[in-house]
Amino acid sequence: MITDIIKASVAASAIRLATPYIFASLGETFGQRSGVLNLGVDGIMLLGAFAAYYAVFETGNLLLGVLAALIVGMLLGLAMAFISVTLQAEQGISGIGVYLFGLGLSELLFQKTVSTPTPIEGFPRINFPVLTDLPVLGEIFFHHNLLVYVAFALVPISSFILNRTTFGLQIRAVGQNPEAADAMGISVARVRYMTVMIGGALAGLAGASLSIALLNIFQSNLTAGQGFIAVALVYFGAWRPYWVMGGALLFSTVNALQLQVKTIENALGINVPSEFAVMAPYVVTIITLIFASKRVEQPTALTKPFERGES
Amino acid sequence: MPEHLLPTGHRRIDQMRMQGIVKKFPGVLAVDHVDFDVKAGEIHALLGENGAGKSTLMKILYGLYHQEEGQVFLNDLPVVIRSPNQAIQHGIGMIHQHFMLVPSLTVAQNVALGMKSSRGFLLDIDMVSKRIRELSEIYGLQVNPSTPIWQLAVGEQQRVEILRALYRGAALLILDEPTAVLTPQEVDDLFRILKQMTADGHALIFISHKLHEVLAISQRITVLRDGKQVYSIPTETATKETLAHMMVGRPVVLHYDLRPIEPGPARLRLEEVSATSDRGDEGLKKVSLQLHAGEIVGVAGVSGNGQRELAQVIAGMRSTSSGKIWLDNHDVTNHSPAAMNQHGLSHIPEARMTDGVIKNFTVAENFVLQNHGRKPYAWGGVFMNFRNITRQCKTAIKDYEIKTPSHETPIKSLSGGNIQKLVLARELSRQPRVLIAAQPTRGVDIGASEYIHHRLLEERTKGTAILLISEDLDEILALSDRIVVMYEGAIVGEVKRDQADIRTLGLMMAGSKVPV
Ligand SMILES: Nc1ncnc2c1ncn2[C@@H]1O[C@H](COP(=O)(O)OP(=O)(O)O)[C@@H](O)[C@H]1O
Ligand SMILES: [Mg+2]
Numbered sequence: 001m002i003t004d005i006i007k008a009s010v011a012a013s014a015i016r017l018a019t020p021y022i023f024a025s026l027g028e029t030f031g032q033r034s035g036v037l038n039l040g041v042d043g044i045m046l047l048g049a050f051a052a053y054y055a056v057f058e059t060g061n062l063l064l065g066v067l068a069a070l071i072v073g074m075l076l077g078l079a080m081a082f083i084s085v086t087l088q089a090e091q092g093i094s095g096i097g098v099y100l101f102g103l104g105l106s107e108l109l110f111q112k113t114v115s116t117p118t119p120i121e122g123f124p125r126i127n128f129p130v131l132t133d134l135p136v137l138g139e140i141f142f143h144h145n146l147l148v149y150v151a152f153a154l155v156p157i158s159s160f161i162l163n164r165t166t167f168g169l170q171i172r173a174v175g176q177n178p179e180a181a182d183a184m185g186i187s188v189a190r191v192r193y194m195t196v197m198i199g200g201a202l203a204g205l206a207g208a209s210l211s212i213a214l215l216n217i218f219q220s221n222l223t224a225g226q227g228f229i230a231v232a233l234v235y236f237g238a239w240r241p242y243w244v245m246g247g248a249l250l251f252s253t254v255n256a257l258q259l260q261v262k263t264i265e266n267a268l269g270i271n272v273p274s275e276f277a278v279m280a281p282y283v284v285t286i287i288t289l290i291f292a293s294k295r296v297e298q299p300t301a302l303t304k305p306f307e308r309g310e311s
Numbered sequence: 312m313p314e315h316l317l318p319t320g321h322r323r324i325d326q327m328r329m330q331g332i333v334k335k336f337p338g339v340l341a342v343d344h345v346d347f348d349v350k351a352g353e354i355h356a357l358l359g360e361n362g363a364g365k366s367t368l369m370k371i372l373y374g375l376y377h378q379e380e381g382q383v384f385l386n387d388l389p390v391v392i393r394s395p396n397q398a399i400q401h402g403i404g405m406i407h408q409h410f411m412l413v414p415s416l417t418v419a420q421n422v423a424l425g426m427k428s429s430r431g432f433l434l435d436i437d438m439v440s441k442r443i444r445e446l447s448e449i450y451g452l453q454v455n456p457s458t459p460i461w462q463l464a465v466g467e468q469q470r471v472e473i474l475r476a477l478y479r480g481a482a483l484l485i486l487d488e489p490t491a492v493l494t495p496q497e498v499d500d501l502f503r504i505l506k507q508m509t510a511d512g513h514a515l516i517f518i519s520h521k522l523h524e525v526l527a528i529s530q531r532i533t534v535l536r537d538g539k540q541v542y543s544i545p546t547e548t549a550t551k552e553t554l555a556h557m558m559v560g561r562p563v564v565l566h567y568d569l570r571p572i573e574p575g576p577a578r579l580r581l582e583e584v585s586a587t588s589d590r591g592d593e594g595l596k597k598v599s600l601q602l603h604a605g606e607i608v609g610v611a612g613v614s615g616n617g618q619r620e621l622a623q624v625i626a627g628m629r630s631t632s633s634g635k636i637w638l639d640n641h642d643v644t645n646h647s648p649a650a651m652n653q654h655g656l657s658h659i660p661e662a663r664m665t666d667g668v669i670k671n672f673t674v675a676e677n678f679v680l681q682n683h684g685r686k687p688y689a690w691g692g693v694f695m696n697f698r699n700i701t702r703q704c705k706t707a708i709k710d711y712e713i714k715t716p717s718h719e720t721p722i723k724s725l726s727g728g729n730i731q732k733l734v735l736a737r738e739l740s741r742q743p744r745v746l747i748a749a750q751p752t753r754g755v756d757i758g759a760s761e762y763i764h765h766r767l768l769e770e771r772t773k774g775t776a777i778l779l780i781s782e783d784l785d786e787i788l789a790l791s792d793r794i795v796v797m798y799e800g801a802i803v804g805e806v807k808r809d810q811a812d813i814r815t816l817g818l819m820m821a822g823s824k825v826p827v
Contacts (some may be wrong), residue, residue, distance in 0.1 A: 166428045173413045173424050180411035183375070184425035185396030297415065308375065 004136065006260065006267055011140045014249060014256040015148065016214060020045065020206040020223070021248035022151040024230035025237070026158045027202025029244055030195040032234055033162060035175040035301035036084055038196060039095025041203045042227025043102020044076045048204025049211035050106040053218035054113060056120050062212060066147075069208035070201045076102065077200020081193040088305035099227070107220045114218065122216035123147055147205075147213040152245070154202075159241040171195055175299030178306040188306045203227065232285050239297040247288070254280050315351070315512060318449050321480035323512045324402050325351050325386050327372075332381035334367055341367040342378070343538040349483065354505060354515040356529035356546070358522070360558050360756035362726060364538040365518045366408060369485045373405040374398040396425075404481025406472045408488045412460045419443060419456035422475045439478075446477050450504055465613070466497035473504065483514040490524055494613050495784065495817035502528050520558070520757070521785075522551045534558055559758050567768060567789050569808070574792070575604030578776035579625070579656075579745045584634030586624050588800075594620035596801040597634065602745060602776040607767065609791030610780040613820050617800035618780045619661055622749040625778070626658040627651040628666070638745060652681055657743035659734055661750045661780070663727070667734045670723040674715050675704040677722050678737050707736040712762065728759030735763060739770065746770060749780040764790060784813055798822045 024041050031038050051072040052065035076098060083094040123145035126132075131142040162168040173181040174191045182188050206227070211218045229251060237244030257264065258280060265271055315323045328348040334341050342364045349355040357365045370376045372383060374392040382389050385401055392398050398405070412421050419440045428435045440456035447453055452470045460468060469489060476484050486505075490498045505528060509515055519525050525532055525546075532549055534542035534557040542557040555563040579602040588594025595617050602608055612618055623629035625636060627648040636644045638654045646654075660666035668677045679688045679700050687699040704718045711732045715725055722730055731751065738746065748767060752760035767790060771777060781787050787794055788811060795805045796819040804819045 164434055165432050166423070166434055167432060169416070169420055169424060169434060172416065176413045176415050177411070179409070180413050180421075181424065183395055183405070183407060183411040185394065185399055186425045 003267055006263055008136045008139045010253070010256045010260055010264075012143065013259065014253040015140065016144055017252035017255045018245075018248045019148050019151045019209045019214065020226055021230050021233060021251055022155065022245055023202045023206035023209060024227055025233040025244045025248060026154055026241060027199035027206070028231055028234045029158065029199075029237070029239055029241060030162075030171065030202075031192075031199040032302055033175045033239055033297075033299055034171045034192050034195040035178065035299050035304060035306070036081070036192050036196050037091045037095065037231075037303045038077075038080050038084075038098070038199055039092055039228075039231060040076070040080055040098025040102065041095075041199070041206075041230050042223050042225060043099035043106075044073050044200050044203035045102070045207035045210070045223045045227045045230075046106040046221070047076060047102045048073045048207030049222050050110055050207070050218055051204070052208035053120065053211040054109070056122070056212050057114060057118070060121065062123055065212045066205065066208055069204040071204075073200040073202065073204020073207070074197050075200070076204070077197035078193070080200065081196040084305065085189050085192045085196070088307065091303045091305075103221065106222075110218055110220065117217050117219040119217050120212065122211075123213040145213045147209045151209065155241050155245045162241065167191075167194075172299075174306075175301055178301050178304075182306070182308055192306075203230075206230070229285060232289060236285075236288050239299065250288070251284065254284050317482060317513060318511050319446060319477050319480065321482055322402060323351050324482040324514055326384075327403075327483055327514060328384040328387075329368070329372060330382050330384065332368060332371060332383075333379045334364075334371060334376060335379055336367075340538050342371070344381075345535065345538075345540045347533060347540070349514045349516055351482070351512045351514045352509050353530045354509055354517050354528055356525040356532045357516060357518045357535065358520065358525050358532055358554060358558060359535035360520060360758070361728070361754055362537075362756070363535040363558075365535055366487055367538075368535070369405065369487060369516065369518065372398070373403060373485060399479050399481075402480055402482035403485070404476030404479060404483070405485040406469070406476060406487060406489055408491070410468050410472055412468055412471060414461040415459060417457050417459050418454050418463075418471050418474075421460060421471060422456075422478050426479065442478060443474060446474055450474075450477070450507060452504065465492045465615075466494070466500070469493070469497075469501065470504075481513070483516070484508070485516045485518070487518045488520070489517070490519065490521065492614060492782070494820045495813055496821055498524070522554050523785075525554070526551065536560055555757065559756070561758075563757055563761060567764060569768070569790070569792070572605045572771065572792070574606040575774060577601045578604050578639055579778070580635075580637040581625070582635045582637070584624055584636060585632045586620050586629055587632055588617075588620055593632075594800050595624065595631075596799070598797075598800075598802055600778075600795065600802065602778055604744075604776050605771055605774045606792045607771050607777040607779050607790050609787035609794040610778065610797055611784060611787050611794055611816055611820060612782070612797035614782050616797045616820075618749070618782075618797055620800070621797070622658070622661060622747050622778075622780055625651075625747055626656065626660070628660075649681070652741065655741075655744035657738035657741055657746045659731075659738055659746070659748045659751050661753070663730060663734060663754075664723075668722050668730060671721055673719045674708070674713070674722055674725070674733060675700050675718040677733060678704045678707060678718075680737065682741070703740075707733070707740065711736040711766075726756070728755040731755050731763065732759060735766060739766065743770075743775055746775050746777045747780070748777060750782065751779070752781075752783065752786060760786075784816060787816075788813070796820055 024045060028041055048069035052069040055068040056062060056065040080098050083089045084091045125143050125145055128142045132138045170186050170191050174188050178188045210222055233244055233247040236247040261272055317323050330346050332342050332345045345368055359365045371378050374394045374397050419436050422443055423439045429438055443456045452474055454467055454470050505515055517529055529546045532544055532546055533540060581598055581600040583597040583599055584595060585597055586595040610618055620629060624631050627646050630645050641654060643654055664670060682688055684692050689695055701718060713729050713732045751763050779790055792808055794811050795802050
């Protein structure tokens with residue numbers, strides 16, 4: 001009985017904790033499918049998280065918070081696109097630049113404005129009639145905040161966009177063979193700008209999901225590297241939205257277990273050194289990446305700037 | 312006046328004319344005041360060596376580059392074509408030298424790429440597939456719309472390119488070296504389609520550096536050399552000799568005199584050698600082969616049938632999964648490239664720019680790549696002896712007629728032909744007992760090819776055992792004493808030079824096991 005309750009609460013919190021991963025890694029999937037590796041996701045998440053938090057802190061308006069995160073994320077995406085697409089800078093390095101920028105600026109702005117971590121009123125959990133009251137299932141699936149559902153809804157939507165729309169076809173073509181796309185009259189730059197900006201907006205939203213839905217607070221380096229894990233998840237998920245979601249859930253489950261490790265230990269009567277719990281997600285990252293070798297959708301032009309007339 | 316429509320339902324282009332076109336790249340005048348025109352119902356061939364400016368001229372017409380001077384006219388009206396999109400809207404299509412297909416996408420998806428969908432932002436793959444089937448019907452271009460490109464043979468991929476151009480309403484189609492990768496049968500097939508297209512009122516521009524093809528398919532021929540238009544002639548009055556002369560700028564030998572040689576003892580022996588390809592499947596399947604002193608054995612085959620793996624296992628660059636390799640009765644199976652060199656093997660690798668030279672190194676550095684640590688290029692195996700390196704390299708530059716500003720020029724700024732000559736100079740300077748020449752003249756102009764061929768024949772006379780791997784059947788037929796054909800990693804047949812004909816070889820290259 002007690003283990004059932006733990007299982008349910010671990011599952012519920014795994015689903016909740018998957019939210020930022022799903023937003024960020026879906027966004028990154030778009031960019032990478034078009035051939036742009038954005039390593040700055042974590043920095044964009046931080047600034048998005050701050051923007052959302054600050055908007056809610058000042059106005060109490062949650063939608064305004066979401067909007068702020070989307071806009072800030074999109075602008076950083078625009079900057080990343082400008083650096084990597086127009087200026088054709090080395091993508092790994094410019095991503096790290098964006099990360100450090102987001103890390104530093106979010107910290108600075110936070111110190112200049114709110115300065116002490118102050119909780120805010122974030123997205124409330126939704127109570128569905130009947131469903132929420134279902135035993136076990138209600139707790140796992142029907143008692144989350146709005147952004148959780150938005151994140152999961154974005155998975156089929158992203159998959160649909162990539163596989164069933166003309167824009168998706170353009171994204172895939174640009175990531176696999178930009179010369180061919182160019183010769184077919186597709187603007188490689190336009191497609192890459194759009195995907196990197198979508199990626200930025202979703203990374204901003206990922207940040208918001210932390211600061212105004214899950215944790216309802218902001219502090220320095222709030223994301224603690226989740227943006228980097230989101231990038232790894234895209235590789236892990238082999239550039240497919242559903243697999244990426246699977247990866248996100250795997251990680252959030254590890255996170256959730258980590259949070260509940262004491263409860264579990266007590267229930268099962270075992271003892272796990274806390275260092276292991278902290279290390280777990282990173283170890284899982286590395287191990288899964290080693291085994292995630294099926295790479296049919298890997299964009300061959302990933303990280304390669306495109307310039308017409310080369311080759 | 313009624314509109315002239317093509318069977319595809321698109322409007323035709325009665326005439327296209329380019330006038331006084333000039334295009335410069337940093338340091339090169341790629342196209343120098345060229346006039347070129349084509350009419351509905353004809354094939355105008357554009358002939359020229361590598362680097363003559365053929366692709367550049369056509370990329371201007373297709374909107375990929377912009378000319379510095381000159382004007383394009385369509386049906387006598389001046390037009391400005393700024394992008395491939397605009398070219399497509401004008402009814403101009405282009406099939407590039409390197410196919411512009413996305414391997415992971417299906418045929419229909421590749422065709423739909425960049426097109427307006429009838430369902431707005433949703434893909435309309437079913438509609439596209441239906442239309443592809445209609446067009447395939449008209450021109451006998453069989454392809455399955457739902458097959459991914461990577462599963463198709465090269466000839467089929469080309470059909471997809473043609474279909475796509477037709478789908479997009481091409482009335483004028485530019486084909487940039489379309490036969491470079493095809494088997495003779497596939498070339499026949501292509502020519503049949505091209506003839507049908509002209510009969511229907513398409514205008515075609517056919518780019519090639521192969522004389523016999525140009526003579527076989529076109530109505531008019533224009534020759535470019537160093538960006539200049541040097542010759543334009545109706546095909547019926549053209550001859551191979553004059554065309555070759557015009558392309559190269561001097562008379563060219565088109566046939567070699569292969570004096571029969573009594574082959575000596577076996578130098579290289581392969582016994583049922585198998586190896587895994589990069590894709591992970593069996594790239595070489597139990598290949599057995601003997602190479603004697605003083606003979607050239609040609610390896611014919613469509614690209615990707617194990618030739619690369621064959622050269623690499625012999626050169627020590629790829630390990631075998633089974634079988635034995637003997638060099639002068641030494642078992643050299645799975646020896647390193649360095650050890651193979653020591654045993655007297657030289658290798659002209661197929662991937663010249665990645666396996667043959669180091670792009671950013673100078674000519675001299677590339678010349679001593681393997682021997683830099685040995686006399687006379689180093690003292691005590693440690694300190695480089697630049698005086699000797701320079702002297703030997705300068706001799707090679709002179710002997711092999713390598714066109715380079717100096718021995719200190721980075722190799723990447725040389726033309727393909729000159730890079731290849733340097734690789735040849737280096738490999739022959741070691742006085743090999745066995746020479747593997749993989750695609751020795753691919754991307755090399757006729758002048759340099761001719762030179763390389765003469766050197767190979769000289770080596771043959773000296774008694775070197777030579778394995779010539781080439782996709783160019785003319786080259787194989789011109790130089791080989793014996794010809795083996797590879798298909799799907801195995802040797803499917805062997806013919807003597809005097810019994811070889813291009814038809815049978817073509818059939819064998821396509822996989823049919825013709826009796827030896
Ligand atoms: N994008 C480019 N940048 C600089 N030089 C180029 C470029 N494309 C072609 N060239 C140069 O222009 C000349 C003509 O090239 P190209 O048109 O490709 O010749 P061809 O198609 O006849 O082999 C060559 O000297 C080539 O090196
Ligand atoms: Mg060309």
